[in-house]
Amino acid sequence: MGPMTTTHHYDLLIIGSGTAGLTLALKMADQARIAVLSKSQLEEGASLYAQGGISVVLDETDSLQSHIDDTLRAGAGLCDEEVVRFTVEHAKQSVEWLIDQGVSFTRDDMTTESYHLTQEGGHSHRRVIHSADATGRAVETTLLDKAKAHPNISLFPFHIGIDLITSRKLFNEAENRCLGCYVLDIKADQPKTFLAQ
């Protein structure tokens, strides 16, 4: 007989509690019951170690087209121009969303409303908004605190996704759909099944 597995049902299953997973969780949390898995401690991941900041056109002398041109040039032919355009055009509203969540970006000085922008390699304007030299930590810990406080978000540290459950594997369906994930609860050394819409 194999080990007993518990089954968890959610509307939405998100694998990863970095800035990507937490952003999605917070944006969906008023409409769905959400599980967020992390294979390690919740804050552990690349997000925590990002330092420099986030490129965004905020300066009056800067332009979206200049940011797009710089990105394509630095990408040396590897960038998908449509993706670059989408990202650059949505950067301001995304950074404003982070500010609304409570991320404290470094200001020009304590008395002004405007944010301090740095200029990194490849950029022809000052356009990197940052939180001192630990931007990723500021974003990650702020979003994590918000997610912890939200009644619709359940966080599962030390739960590693092992295999996705798909309709083709389970029911041999022509149209393949992800139904959930088989997960190992590392601390309890127990397999678990997470199902989601």
Ligand SMILES: Cc1cc2nc3c(=O)[nH]c(=O)nc-3n(C[C@H](O)[C@H](O)[C@H](O)COP(=O)(O)OP(=O)(O)OC[C@H]3O[C@@H](n4cnc5c(N)ncnc54)[C@H](O)[C@@H]3O)c2cc1C
């Ligand atoms: C040193 C450093 C400096 C950087 N500086 C910058 C910068 O200045 N500006 C910038 O924009 N970007 C920077 N980056 C890049 C940036 O950090 C990443 O692009 C971004 O954090 C990715 O976010 P994420 O949520 O996708 O991934 P992560 O933050 O890495 O999160 C991944 C999550 O997935 C979980 N996970 C993975 N596999 C499984 C599994 N099988 N089961 C369960 N959970 C799993 C992990 O536990 C973690 O929670 C830097 C990166 C590093 C490492």
